[in-house]
Amino acid sequence: MGKPKIASDWLAGCAGCHMSLLDIDERIIKVAELTDLRATPITDLKEPDESGVDVGILEGAVNNSANEEVAKRMRSRCGLLVALGDCAVFGGVPAMRNLFKIDDSLRRAYVETESTDAEGKIPDDPELAVPQKVKALNDVVPVDIFVPGCPPDADTIFYVLSELAQGRKPEIIGDKLHWH
Structure with a gap:
């Protein structure tokens, strides 16, 4: 069997989980040796392979129709889906909008903020994503692994990736549950 293919994307959030992923520092070389890192926000490929990937990782909550499409596409193209961070797991800060x-x-x-100009208006272009109630990822698609934290720390992310790369389902318990 070849290296497991992994793809990731972000939804409504701050991108802190992907920043925490980068905080694994030189260990990212080990991850690259163990996996075939495919589409991510930090690579040129932006969508998971149509033929599928072994592991999909999503950070952020689902707060509009575009996020929902990304979540459904990732779920349909991955074997295991990981909800990374509090926004994906619980709805996080974006869910405060609810x-x-x-x-x-x-x-x-768009209209009342101090930084809005006098002509501020709510965008209504039909090409824009339609806002909706903010949801955790599991409210939209089935999730296999939940990794809480805001963001999860680099050690936990490395542990999760290492376990997945070796064909094991990570157990997020004990010291793996701490975050800053």
Whole structure:
């Protein structure tokens, strides 16, 4: 059997989980030796292979129709799906928007903010993603592995990737549950 193919992407969040992935520093060379790292936000390939990957990793919550499409595409193209970080696992900070009506949130973001110019308006181009209630990844697609943390620390991410690369399902318990 060849190296497991891994793809990742991000949804609604801050990209901190991918930054934490980069914080594994020189250990990323070990990950590259053990896996075939495919599409990621930090590589040229941006979508998982149509033929599929062994492991898909998504960070961020699902807060619009584009996020939902990305989540469904990743789920359909991967064997195991990993929810990476609190936004993917629980909805995280983006889910705070659920405390308000979407129209109120959009008005605050595009019209009422201090940095908005006098002509501020809520975008309504049909090409834009449609906002929706913010959801954890598992509310949209089945998830196999949950890695909480905001962000999960580099050691935990390295552990998860190492276990997956060796064909084992990581157990996120004990010291693997701590985060900063």
